[in-house]
Amino acid sequence: MSNLNESTSKLSQRLMEQFAPVRTFLIVTPCVLFLYVNGVMIFTLRKKTVFQQTSRYILFGQMLWVDTLNLFMSVVMYVCAASGILIMKNVCLLILISATYLYQVSTLNLALMSLERYVAICFPLRHAEITSFERTRMAMGVVCILGMIQPLSETIIFYCIDTTNIAMNLFCSRTTLFRLQIYNKLDIAFTCILFVLVSVVIIFTYASIAAVAKTAACDKLSAKKANKTVLLHLIQLGLGAISILFGVVQEVIYVNADFVTAMNVMYVGFIVFLIFPKCLSPLIYGMRDQTFSCLFVYYFTFGKGGTVKPAITEQHA
Secondary structure: HHHHHHHHHHHHHHHHHHHHHHHHHHHHHHHHHHHHHHHHHHHHHOHHHHHHHHHHHHHHHHHHHHHHHHHHHHHHHHHHHOOOOOOOOOHHHHHHHHHHHHHHHHHHHHHHHHHHHHHHHHHHHHHHHOOHHHHHHHHHHHHHHHHHHHHHHHHHHHOOOOOOOOEEEOOOOHHHHOOHHHHHHHHHHHHHHHHHHHHHHHHHHHHHHHHHHHOOOOOOOHHHHHHHHHHHHHHHHHHHHHHHHHHHHHHHHHHHHHHHHHHHHHHHHHHHHHHHHHHHHHHHHHHHHHHHHHHHHHHHHOOOOOOOOOOOOOOOO
């Protein structure tokens, strides 16, 4: 009986290996499409001065850049994992800390975007002053610095405390590279602080905008759209939390389960929790803005999607 189970397992593994190129193609193809969509959105943001000088679009542009780089790195890591490619530890460290940095910046950027909507609705007369180009850039710089704390900490620990062979090649993942317990404690601490901080900011802005929307002096339509935008940020944050939890489960399964189960879990998880949230959220966010969506459709269809409106004014989505 054990021989039969072993033979079945080996047969399943061979079938999985045979269909690995097909699965990789099915994953890489939509990723390339989404990368093209994000690229067109970034190109659109650079075509109009208002997009480069308005805080709302500046923050949206940062979200696009970060999510695009994160998606690209995720695809590269998936292809390496599916192909069984071993990576040198130094290179793996660079990939992992870059992914951590991009994720932290992306999450903190949600708080910034929510705060911008909060200022636009709750302090409309001071919105231009508070969210000026210089202050927006300064806030983005603070976010980038905060996002570097955990990656730098892990890098210092890796080179100063971790005594494993740096030149060794391995399957690149947090479980295989960061084996010391201090890495897990550090990751849990930073993740909890990050999600509590961003959650408090988003919930506060949502409640504040909802309260202001009930007053007579507020633009009801703008407040309603702003609240929907902040709610979208909260959903993005929730998807990010789910992706982290699934990443932990996936690492455990990959270490303890058989090859077939590990590949199936990695395939499903990559599509559901990494590809779609990182791609659909920016697309939904951008298409809800009438000014941006008009130009985006025009450039996405190579000028065949209708005429571009000459008047460019900010729409509060």
